[in-house]
Amino acid sequence: MEKKKNILLDNYLVKNLRAYPVLKKKFMHYIEGTKELPEGFTKRKLFHDYLKVRRNNPEKRVSQSEYMIFGFYGLSPEEQKRYLTDIEATRLMRPYNNESEKYLKDKLSFLKNFTQFVSRGWLYVPEASYEEFDAFVHKYHVVALKPQYSSWGIGFIRLTEEEFDAKEDKEEFYQKMIKGRYLAEEFVESHESLAVFHPSSLNTLRVITFRNEDRFEVFGCGLRVGNNGLHVDNAHGGGIFCEIDPKTGIINTDGIDECANTYIAHPMTGMQFRGVQIPFWEEICALCKEASQALPCLRVVGWDVAILSDGRLELIEGNHSPGMNIVQAPAKHGVHDKFESMLLDYYGDPEQYI
Known part of the structure; x- marks a missing residue:
């Protein structure tokens, strides 16, 4: 029955x-x-x-x-x-960005496909011998260890050569890195103009771009800085973010964190956010434009750009489904309609990509 x-x-x-x-x-x-x-x-x-x-x-x-x-x-x-949540943004972008996911979500694939925009040393641990990994750590003295498919700073490890040498079983640590499919990267430091906010972290710029053949536009951008002495700058890791005027490169809001705490100045350094001019702004936008042309499938991308200590620009990664919090929360203005309208204007009916 x-x-x-x-x-x-x-x-x-x-x-x-x-x-x-x-x-x-x-x-x-x-x-x-x-x-x-x-x-x-x-x-x-x-x-x-x-x-x-x-x-x-x-x-x-x-x-x-x-x-x-x-x-x-x-x-x-x-x-x-009027606001665009992460779930909504992902749903809107998915048809257009399906092809780019394999190049951007996978950190190893990103490094291999955007070599002209990456100057830092890197090593994919599962493809390296113990001797090669040991030599890499000692060559750069401080390395950043990241799982191949991680996001939000999850699994991030900052490792110094002294910390590595002090481990009871270095071989065992190396095997853990292989099992976790980790990338080892040279730990790079921020240019003084960004390091002043929080020296312990690599403070990066998130630049969200639209591209279709020769059409290109910076949709929105922001600064992300670390907090509490941590080495990551993203909001999920306790960082602070603020919005940047895409036309001028000037920070035009106070800072905010994931728990909605607002900051006129960084709580650890006292450095004010609003009104600060990001250096090399034209060059940063030009870099993102050039990177967006590297592969035909790149449409909407959230680029993470670092200004290194010597003034060089460096792509840290590209995001195929960038969140829109950084261009909404600090100034409390929603971008739902603008974003949806631009998708249709740039790329047309999403059904054609499915």
Whole structure:
């Protein structure tokens, strides 16, 4: 006899009730990092408003960070729709950027296909002998170790030759790097103009570009700097970000972090963000334009650019599905309609790419 379908199990409300404890735990853990709650809100009230926002915008899949950094707690449903969440941005870009994913998501593939924009030394550990890995560490003295497919700074290790030599079993560490499919890269340092914000990290510029044959445009850009003495600059690693005027290269907002804490100046160095001119701005935009022409499949890309200590420009990586938080949260202006319109203007109906 066929089992009767349990309608309750498939009911949307029930599914949300089951998710409630998980969402609450995640939200309460996240909100611990927020130093000052919005006026008139408790943590409990924020959480219930967050649930309301998710119900009203199911297609946006608003994360707790997006809810806070975009200030959704103070916006009407119509105003909330002006913002572009990571989920929405990925869905919009996917048809156009499918081909470029294999060249950008894989860090090894990126380094091999963009050699003219990369001057730092690098080594793919699974293809290197122990002797080659040991020599690489001692050649550069400090190396950055990154999993081949990682993002958000997950798995990042900064390793000095002294730390490597002090390990009880160096061979075992090398084998772990092979198992984790790690890349070893020369640890490069920021130009003094960016190092002043946070000297411990390589502080980079995120430049989001559109290209279709000879058409090219910088959609938006921002500066990302580390915090708390950590060696990564991305927001997921505790970093601070602010927006840059793409026409002038001048920082035009204060800083903000993933927990919606805002900063007029960097909390560790006192260096103010707003009004700072990023050096070599024309050259940075020209570099991104040239890089966007390296492969025919490159359409929308989020380039991470470093200005090295000697003034050279270096591509750190390209992102096939760049998040839009850096061009929305610091100035609290949504780019949903602008981004969607530009996709259609540059590339036409997404169906043709599927």
